[in-house]
Amino acid sequence: MDAILVSIVAYAKLILLSMVPFVLAGQGTMLGGRTGVFNVAQEGIMLVGASVGFLVSYLSGSIVLGMAAAMAAGALFGLALAYFTTHLKMDQFVIGLALFFIGVGLSTLLPKLIIGVTLTPPLVPTLKDLPVPLLSKIPLLGEIFFNQNVLVYVSILVSVALWWYLYRTKLGLELRSVGENPQAADSLGINVTRARYWSAIIGGMMIGLAGAYLPMVYTGTFTEGMVKGRGWLAIALTFFGGWKPLTILYGAAFFATIEVLAYRVQVVGTGIPYQFLLMLPYLATIVVMILTFGKTRAPAFLGQNYDRERRAL
Amino acid sequence: MVILRMEGIRKAFGGVPALDGVHFELHPNEIHGLLGGNGAGKTTLMNILFGLYRMDSGDVFLHSKKISISAPRDAIAQRINMVHQHFLQVDSFTVLENILMGAPLKESLTMRFGEEEKKIAAIQKRFGLEIDLGATLGDLPMGTRQKVEILKALYRGVEILILDEPTTNLTPQEVDALFLSLREMVKEGLSIVFITHKLREVLSVCDRITVLRNGRNVTTLRKGEAPEEEFVRGMVGEEMNLEKSILFSGIRESRAAPLPGGEALLKLEGAGLRTADGLQRLKELSFEVRPGEIFGVAGVAGNGQTELAELVLGLQPPTAGRVLVSGRDVRERTTAQLLGEDVAYIPEDRLHDGFLPKANIAQNLILGAQRSRPYSNGWLIDWKTVFASAQEMIAQYHIKTAGPGEVGGNLSGGNIQRVMIARAFSREAPLLVAHNPTRGLDIPSMDFVYSKFLERKAAGRASLLISEDLDELLLLCDRIGVIYKGEILGILPREKFEKYAIGQLMSGVRREA
């Protein structure tokens, strides 16, 4: 009995731990999309976040600096996306792909240039658990919810804060109006360009941090292509989460559960070849996309640039 | 006494001048009509005043003080506001949220708006604008949505209110009500700019009238200072022959063929359309369009007009009854076959439903006919023939373009509409389905389209003209059916045409038998 309980607690804790990259990347995508900026460079931004985060904490010896650097790198990508789409009015999807390419290239180029090619990859210390005083002493729940690394808390708090901001404040209402009908927002004096810049930059920061989580919590080092599609999964998550912060949070839990299960089943060993377990997150996503199709709605102006002076034809 | 003065306003879009040194003066407590055909520059001028467009040069004076407006928020701060033809609203928000967003409130970290609601209620009472503030905007009918726009402006405090083609989606009765409330607002101290292309409207409600043509001033006159003809001449310019104009001379009758007869080219027998989730879009439609007939469908936008067109084109099969084109059930043929054989189509939303902005003019002109001769043998496209006939159409329909190879997206709105017109009329199909075919055209082009309709009539072809412009229908049609919530409430023959009777049907009031 106790053994089962212990393993349930261990699973639950692991799921919360594995949620973080999905939550951060999903909320980052959502925030940009709420003003109409559709970021599709997640995979590239996360790779850069992982690479830069790892490098900076390796060189400085500080995980905090590493995270800050990853966020700064993500913010730069968000800034670029905002500039190319608001000022230059370039196709959001195409420029997003270009940023994705640049991210993929930079993520492997930087370690090669800075550390060089080594046989055994250098390691950074991983993020330690930070028990919340008192609360972590609650039986079972304390271990699951309050004995985690700091980014677990942050990602959940950020999700709730975003929900409150978007749906319970007038500022959030105005931010949402930009993604629904920027011309209406503009005609009422809301600064569309500024809203797009900030949401894209902060969104990029969150996505960069999501990437840095991987070396800092999972592996201790950067490996080529280590994001393994999580960036793309985050886009899918945002879509079937209906671009709502709390639904995205639950969706991330679903992804994490599948990831943990696939990994655990593999360790326990069943008749199923492990390669098929590795496919599970991707296949499950496609199934969920089928199931939720038509039941969720994206911001009406998602992915479209706003040009005040474009004449209605 | 002048409240607002605009001087030497210039504005070009992509090198093409839209305004060329326009001046404009607004007096306090007046309704000032800004009259002109499409492309005259009326909306552009007012969008500059409202801060949506930036002028290339010129000056704006408010109360004799020079002001600079670079964004709508500057205009709002100067108590200038504008109700656009296409309402600038967020469909998924409530009325209250639409009114309050962007307003400078102390409460920006909560959604407690009780006090503001009271203010809004007071304004509503004063101007008789009854709207449920909690309703979701996308669910409201067009007339109500317009009231929301006016309320939005009044709530922000407005001295100069601009209305862009405000009568587009209203029934004649609603138009009268709007005019009454505009008078009320002027009494309360507002000054109003009323943009329209309809002479009759300015003559009935405006105190002074400024006429624009091709981005230049033509004249500014007090109502009654000049005869109607002078305004007409101002709108259309010197070149147009008013005597021959269908729009102004009303010589339709002399050109029209004798009363239509023969086998119906379009016949609806109790046709209905119900969506998968059970919404009744069209209900028991029964009418026919005979050779040489122009059958009009009147109604406020969104009452099933688009669905009716889609039904006739086979884009949606009827869920009840039958639709016959040239005597054959539409379900027997695909849309491609119908378009290749018997039907030509001008869709309402030309940019979205009728035009290929990324393809060239030639490719646009054969859309729908790509499988038929002479353009193709069914497998390969004969581009030589396509380009040759595209050249002809460009000349015949006055499409301003560098040639058939030019990318469609480069064209102006009016020229895109000419491409639609050329495509539809050059097919010489037995049946034409046209939905708002003259929207966005300047007056000579409108007249050209009308003459094409009459040519079809004379040649014994049938036309189904769906239009939200009642004047257009009254001018051209042999019979008019009025559609309301997917139902034809009545069909009137030409001798019984009467604006207010049709307006009553448009608002859903059935006529006493």
Next chain:
Amino acid sequence: MTAMTAKTTSRSLLGTAIPYLLAILASFAAAGIFIALMGFDVLRAYSTILFTSFRTANGFIQTLLKFVPLLLQALAFTIPLTAGKFNIGGEGQLLAGAIGSTAVGIAFSHLPPALLLPLVILAGVAAGALWGLIPGWLLYRFGINEILTTVLLNFVAFSLVNYVATGPWRDQGAGHPMTVAIGEGGFLPMLINNPPLNAGIIVAIIVAALVYFYTTRTVAGYELVATGANPRAAKTFGIKTRLMFISSLVIAGAVGGLSGALEVAGVQHRLIEGMQSNFLVLGLIIGLIAKGNNLAVPFIAFFISVLEVGASAMQRTLLIPVEMVFIVEALILVFVLLSDVVRRR
């Protein structure tokens, strides 16, 4: 076409070429500053990148061998793009094709070339088409966005390759997961033996020509273009747009599968984990630089092949990482896109 339009095309050809050249110059300049700051010799680096392909016969053949998968991957992207759909699943389709070809090549290894070679190629094409059919069908049936499904299927394909390459067909002697070789009857014939050049390039060029003919001259191609130009209008005017979407994705999958089949039959002769290299992203870059124009794709694919072969040489001789060139390629794309913005103003 008429004489007049021919004249405008030749004039606009120059107009199109100039922004491309400027974009290339700008990205080389931008990357050059970076390379110089890192303490490398910029001129040597660039002469290696640009001229390795043309200095030796081997270099040129290496370029042609790169050209084949890049061209096909780019076409697998641009064909659906013509209909306005984004296929980001080229590498999944390549791997599916490679698995199909390898499976047939090993299972029927005793067959004579006249039978086995067509079978190997067809199996690859069919497997790729099937891999393209999945997102195509999801789009057709449920209207599910193809971008995500095509991407996600890549990751499914990775696992599948690992499964096959570590299964019963595994080459026990190799350290890296790969299968044993297919029967020799499944090898593509050689055009030149030393340095080796297989017949895959002829197939690739024929496919590129067919795609161009299909999209510009046929009715079905017109309908594909119309769908891409405005799907709503195309549908309103009787074009079966959903059929256009699914068929374009299946054709793209077949072309992607062919790229895998040609790698197996022509170059590797087996399935190797990681054989997709970075062909997908390079294919996307090529397709986007070409702005979806199927006539431009082969030329840009060749140019990128030159850069890629030069990049490997640069890494070998100057120790500058190959990713540097990848960044240059991505920058070329950005600058080409920027030139559109400049022209619009």
